[in-house]
Amino acid sequence: MSGDGRIVLDGRPIPYRSGDSVAVAVMRAGEHPQHGGTVCLAGDCGNCVAEVDGIAYTRTCQTPARPGLVVQRHPAAGAPPLRAARQIDVTTAPPAGRIPVQRIEADLVVIGAGESGTAAATNARGQGRSVTLLDARDGEEVVGIYAGPTVIVRTPKGMAHIHARDVVVATGAAELHPVCPGNGLIGLVTARAAEQLHTAGVDLGVSVAIGSPPSGVPCTPVGGSLRRIEGVGRVSAVVTVDDDGEGERTTACETVIVGLGRAARTVLWRMADDLPVTVVGPAAQSFPLPEAPTAGTVCPCSRVDVDDLVGVWERGFQDLELLKRAALVGIGTCQGSACLPHLRAFIAERSTAIPEPFTARPASRQITIAEAAAGVHVDAFRRTALHDEHVALGAQMDRFGGWWRPWHYGDHVAEYWAVREGVSLGDVSTLGKLVVSGPDAVEFLERLYPTGVGDIRVGRSRYALLLNDGGHLIDDGMILREAETRFVLTFTSAGAGHAEMWVRDWAETWGLRVHLLDRTMSLAAINVTGPLAGRLLERVGLPSPPRFLQHVHAEVCGVPCHVMRLSFTGEVSFELHHAVDRSVELWRALMAAGRDLGIAPHGLQALQGLRLEKGHVIVGMDSELDSTPRRLGMEWAVKMDKPDFVGRTALARTAGLPDPRRLVGLTMPGSAPTEGSPIWSDRQIVGHVSSSFASPLLGHAVMLGWLKRTPFPDEVMVDGRSAVAVAPPFYDPEGGRARA
Amino acid sequence: MPALETLPGLRIVASPEALDAAPWSAGTVVLRFAPDDAFAIGATAVDIADDHAIVAEESGFVGRWLTREELDDRLVTHIEWPLPTALPALAQGLIAGVPAKLWLTTDRVLLLCAAAYAAELADRLG
Numbered sequence: 001m002s003g004d005g006r007i008v009l010d011g012r013p014i015p016y017r018s019g020d021s022v023a024v025a026v027m028r029a030g031e032h033p034q035h036g037g038t039v040c041l042a043g044d045c046g047n048c049v050a051e052v053d054g055i056a057y058t059r060t061c062q063t064p065a066r067p068g069l070v071v072q073r074h075p076a077a078g079a080p081p082l083r084a085a086r087q088i089d090v091t092t093a094p095p096a097g098r099i100p101v102q103r104i105e106a107d108l109v110v111i112g113a114g115e116s117g118t119a120a121a122t123n124a125r126g127q128g129r130s131v132t133l134l135d136a137r138d139g140e141e142v143v144g145i146y147a148g149p150t151v152i153v154r155t156p157k158g159m160a161h162i163h164a165r166d167v168v169v170a171t172g173a174a175e176l177h178p179v180c181p182g183n184g185l186i187g188l189v190t191a192r193a194a195e196q197l198h199t200a201g202v203d204l205g206v207s208v209a210i211g212s213p214p215s216g217v218p219c220t221p222v223g224g225s226l227r228r229i230e231g232v233g234r235v236s237a238v239v240t241v242d243d244d245g246e247g248e249r250t251t252a253c254e255t256v257i258v259g260l261g262r263a264a265r266t267v268l269w270r271m272a273d274d275l276p277v278t279v280v281g282p283a284a285q286s287f288p289l290p291e292a293p294t295a296g297t298v299c300p301c302s303r304v305d306v307d308d309l310v311g312v313w314e315r316g317f318q319d320l321e322l323l324k325r326a327a328l329v330g331i332g333t334c335q336g337s338a339c340l341p342h343l344r345a346f347i348a349e350r351s352t353a354i355p356e357p358f359t360a361r362p363a364s365r366q367i368t369i370a371e372a373a374a375g376v377h378v379d380a381f382r383r384t385a386l387h388d389e390h391v392a393l394g395a396q397m398d399r400f401g402g403w404w405r406p407w408h409y410g411d412h413v414a415e416y417w418a419v420r421e422g423v424s425l426g427d428v429s430t431l432g433k434l435v436v437s438g439p440d441a442v443e444f445l446e447r448l449y450p451t452g453v454g455d456i457r458v459g460r461s462r463y464a465l466l467l468n469d470g471g472h473l474i475d476d477g478m479i480l481r482e483a484e485t486r487f488v489l490t491f492t493s494a495g496a497g498h499a500e501m502w503v504r505d506w507a508e509t510w511g512l513r514v515h516l517l518d519r520t521m522s523l524a525a526i527n528v529t530g531p532l533a534g535r536l537l538e539r540v541g542l543p544s545p546p547r548f549l550q551h552v553h554a555e556v557c558g559v560p561c562h563v564m565r566l567s568f569t570g571e572v573s574f575e576l577h578h579a580v581d582r583s584v585e586l587w588r589a590l591m592a593a594g595r596d597l598g599i600a601p602h603g604l605q606a607l608q609g610l611r612l613e614k615g616h617v618i619v620g621m622d623s624e625l626d627s628t629p630r631r632l633g634m635e636w637a638v639k640m641d642k643p644d645f646v647g648r649t650a651l652a653r654t655a656g657l658p659d660p661r662r663l664v665g666l667t668m669p670g671s672a673p674t675e676g677s678p679i680w681s682d683r684q685i686v687g688h689v690s691s692s693f694a695s696p697l698l699g700h701a702v703m704l705g706w707l708k709r710t711p712f713p714d715e716v717m718v719d720g721r722s723a724v725a726v727a728p729p730f731y732d733p734e735g736g737r738a739r740a
Numbered sequence: 741m742p743a744l745e746t747l748p749g750l751r752i753v754a755s756p757e758a759l760d761a762a763p764w765s766a767g768t769v770v771l772r773f774a775p776d777d778a779f780a781i782g783a784t785a786v787d788i789a790d791d792h793a794i795v796a797e798e799s800g801f802v803g804r805w806l807t808r809e810e811l812d813d814r815l816v817t818h819i820e821w822p823l824p825t826a827l828p829a830l831a832q833g834l835i836a837g838v839p840a841k842l843w844l845t846t847d848r849v850l851l852l853c854a855a856a857y858a859a860e861l862a863d864r865l866g
Contacts, residue, residue, distance in 0.1 A: 380837055383858075522799065
């Protein structure tokens with residue numbers, strides 16, 4: 001605690017004394033932390049929450065006063081206003097580590113350092129167990145117990161995530177709040193709060209005590225039961241009745257001190273169902289319920305009155321959990337700490353049994369989003385070795401398939417033309433790359449892929465689908481044969497991780513003699529594409545580039561590369577796979593060597609258009625979870641005369657069945673419709689567009705789209721315009737340019 | 741956190757028996773990512789008794805040697821899994837949410853991750 005000083009309350013400085021909490025300082029100034037209601041100063045209720053240094057719903061009774069601390073009371077009605085969200089650049093990773101997190105391993109976590117908790121901790125330490133003892137009075141507020149068990153704690157230094165073998169809840173008992181007319185006035189305190197305030201030297205004025213009186217606090221005990229509290233804004237009198245409900249007495253006062261009994265603090269224990277959590281001390285005791293409330297505010301957090309409860313009850317919500325949901329009682333700041341005993345009493349009076357307390361869930365205390373997210377990281381996105389090159393070239397980077405990739409470099413149409421008419425570089429380092437080697441490599445891949453593998457000659461490659469046992473497409477890529485018993489497989493960028501696991505699973509399942517090495521993050525890859533690509537490679541050390549679907553190992557610009565001749569863009573393409581630490585060197589050398597050829601890099605936006613003109617499918621974008629080769633129009637990639645492969649049984653079984661789904665090519669004049677647009681026929685939606693592109697070369701829009709109703713129409717409506725089905729590819733259907 | 745630097749070496753996938761028997765020059769740190777998968781830091785060649793072994797030059801990992809004190813001061817708070825106590829040991833998991841590995845010896849620790857994650861890890865470790 002700091003020494004004497006001043007805090008700022010609603011824009012006005014008020015003094016505090018050494019040891020004051022914010023709530024005590026506010027009450028010392030004759031104010032209320034909110035706008036009324038019983039104050040417990042124990043962190044149980046929500047009657048002292050305010051905005052403190054910009055953080056709303058802060059329990060001021062648990063917040064030490066310090067110089068310059070700014071307190072803004074919540075509005076008397078309604079919630080504090082939300083602050084405008086700060087604009088965040090989504091292309092940059094959010095800052096990490098704003099709220100420090102301490103991770104602790106302990107045999108035992110004891111929550112509550114009162115008598116019971118201290119005894120439990122001492123006993124465990126005596127048995128040689130490591131113990132973490134938490135006390136809310138030291139600012140260590142437990143906000144939840146999760147599976148593990150893991151105890152999440154807000155501490156003065158940040159958040160603590162404690163992984164424990166066992167947890168002891170020794171949180172004691174909370175004082176009951178009064179429920180009667182006038183219980184929202186200023187001037188109501190519990191007995192313990194009165195003791196704290198008196199000890200702190202806060203003048204409570206003319207005070208009366210109802211129930212058990214506080215110790216050492218000057219006050220006048222008033223017998224009987226509390227009927228109501230009178231006053232305008234502040235307490236001016238308390239009205240009590242005899243125990244038989246008769247003999248109403250009014251006692252003038254400025255403060256009403258209530259000692260109405262206690263209720264076990266069980267919220268943490270209740271949220272730890274099926275976890276090794278025990279409860280001890282008063283928190284484990286069963287205290288008598290208060291009398292059933294008849295009038296007044298039951299739930300000050302959600303401002304629910306007894307009349308509200310009665311109304312909900314009469315509509316049939318006569319179970320505690322239902323009552324909670326229907327009346328929104330017990331869901332506010334205190335999570336039922338103030339209202340739960342009264343709710344149970346309310347139901348007990350109207351039924352035959354006392355209901356068990358309702359379910360508790362984290363967080364039991366208000367925490368900020370930053371505190372909740374502390375120690376939790378967003379997904380880590382990978383960067384290719386060329387990341388900084390792209391940024392330096394003005395690329396708009398974005399996240400695709402677990403990688404940061406260039407979407408465009410400022411003008412995707414110019415990039416498109418560089419590919420179609422000149423030469424361009426694309427960073428395809430993100431493609432999956434898996435080496436397969438072993439005496440059973442051919443048999444393994446024959447079983448895995450629906451295409452023929454054994455007839456791929458060394459130095460040649462073949463496009464292949466990867467199917468699951470249902471015959472559904474899960475990925476695609478190339479099979480490249482490097483030696484009789486050695487292959488390189490490529491996969492899509494987004495699917496590489498799953499594909500690798502899929503391949504490994506089958507290798508293990510079949511027990512075949514193959515070794516597998518994932519090279520996805522060890523090898524970078526640059527796609528040199530365009531009609532001038534061959535000329536560029538001739539200049540940089542590859543006088544005889546491989547022919548279509550061939551591949552060679554060669555040095556390009558002095559960098560050892562695995563050069564693969566294939567094409568996704570529809571033009572001559574060479575993928576140069578090479579070590580990641582040589583990638584920048586290779587990229588720069590290629591860019592320099594191709595300068596007079598008009599070389600330019602292309603991003604994903606241009607690439608998606610280029611491949612769409614060729615009708616190439618992007619797995620996951622154009623395919624669905626149950627897309628078969630037939631539905632995709634790719635039966636040519638399946639060799640059903642093979643004895644077996646993954647998915648063959650399903651494909652054979654369904655081959656003769658009618659199938660009302662087909663991926664088709666569509667064209668229409670004008671701009672490209674939004675991907676995902678519905679496809680209409682006869683005023684009905686019959687499918688949707690999966691990819692679309694306004695082709696600069698063709699002068700109209702080209703699309704891939706799913707039709708899901710037979711007979712498949714030849715003419716449809718998309719985006720309010722007429723479109724016609726056209727068998728892809730839309731561009732260079734003979735494939736002469738890629739093979740040139 | 742000082743920069744993570746490329747860890748050149750050899751990646752070998754071979755039968756566990758062949759890897760167990762492989763002779764390494766003195767001082768070579770060999771990390772067994774799996775029984776059939778090893779990364780020999782600094783190695784440039786290996787004689788491996790497996791005709792179908794995959795032996796590849798590896799430059800896809802970056803790393804940095806740390807003292808045990810640096811591990812405690814800079815990394816432990818970012819690790820949610822228990823560190824092995826029997827040393828030396830290779831541990832693999834998320835560090836600050838990034839896939840990474842630790843080679844722990846009695847007096848020092850090698851932090852390594854795929855080069856593709858280097859910038860992300862460095863950002864998060866600060």
